[in-house]
Amino acid sequence: MKKLEFFYDIVSPYSYIAATQLGQFEGKAEVIWKPVLLGGVFKATGNSGPAFTVPAKMPYMFKDLQRLSAYYQIPLKIPANFPANTVTIQRVLCAASDVERPALTHKLYEAYWGQGLDVTNAELLTQLVGAELVAKTQEDSVKNALKANTEEVVARGAFGAPTFFLGDDMFFGSDRFFLIQEALK
């Protein structure tokens, strides 16, 4: 089966939308979940996050997200601490095993974007993912894994999230699934 690489950050609302819609690839592609630090991608590419540099984009983005939430029937609450520093969270996702990563990602998205909770709060994070994974975020191998995923996606041409790769073909956004589906035919 073809592999569909999914590069994402919990801070990215469009990656949340994308994560909820990945079920459509079941039986068609194996999704490989690859956590990155979106801030690192922006820094490396000189993309400072268009929603923040162009003031008119922020209210539109929140409206767009509310519409997507209604359309896909998924919960959405803009978190009070958006944009959060997700480095520890992304390290947690790197520390998790390949098998547990998808479910943990959904859990963190549901808490941050579904309920608007402050998932950077150490107590809440530990409650959601367990003390063992939080402790692992201090290990060099885990820090390096997040760095490696982030550097990899930048080297392959990414400038934001969600970013998907089907082989060498890059797709940007939660709104490009129809093109990925075409490419899988």
Ligand SMILES: N[C@@H](CCC(=O)N[C@@H](CS)C(=O)NCC(=O)O)C(=O)O
């Ligand atoms: N049209 C895309 C927008 C995705 C998007 O705006 N992603 C943000 C992070 S949540 C980003 O990385 N933006 C960088 C850019 O637009 O250059 C979608 O619907 O998913």
